[in-house]
Amino acid sequence: MAIIGVLALQGDFREHREVLDRLGAVVPEVRLPKDLESLDGLILPGGESTAIVRLMRTSGLIEPLRKLAADGFPMWGTCAGMILLAKRLDVTGVPALDAMDIAIRRNAFGRQVDSFEADLSVPVLGHPAYRAIFIRAPIIEEAGPGVEVLARLPDGAAVAARQGHLLATAFHPELTPDDRFHRYFIEQVVSPS
Ligand code: GLN
Secondary structure, three states: OOEEEEEOOOOOHHHHHHHHHHOOOEOOEEOOHHHHOOOOEEEEOOOOHHHHHHHHHHOOOHHHHHHHHHOOOOEEEEOHHHHHHEEEEOOOOOOOOOOEEEEEEOOOOOOOOOEEEEEEOOHHHOOOOEEEEEEOOOEEEEEOOOOEEEEEOOOOOEEEEEEOOEEEEOOOHHHOOOOHHHHHHHHHHHOOO
16 A cells, blocks of 8 residues: 655644545654655645744755655645745745745735635546635646646636646645545556556
8 A cells, every 4th residue: 555654744734644544545744854764655734834844944854855856756735735845936935845847826815815615627536526625825826838737716826736746736635525636646646557
């Protein structure tokens, strides 16, 4: 069975773990560089990206994670985790893992719309539509030529994308009972057939 680590420094890593447990994966929690040994893939959870980056620095995880991401190791960033993966950020920060060729706008929906749900058409998941939960969410403002946009909001904003071994979602698949995104990551990104 797949060994899928979850970065467990801050944010909603427990919810990801519960979904992965249900799917039968082995799910080590990653807090230190040594925890990265023998994983098949890694999830970077939602939370507060600035806090996660700070903790990644103090725990010595930034460099090993940058190297893994550059070397083709499968990673999936959800919400704050997507911000960590990006090569380009708005004025609010410097790239953490500098891995995925996307430009991010943080807190793209402003203070008035703290959170909302939306039905997304996601061709790689098939039917029915995927109900996504957005919480102080970022959006993908630009995606490079090697990036496949997997879903957009009705106004056209890109909210899910894949670049080979890297998957990014602006929303929180760990907070809904629909586990199709977790299965997609395990079956299509971590172990492509
Ligand atoms: N707004 C958060 C950030 O910029 C992300 C929110 C989330 O992960 N739910 O890091």
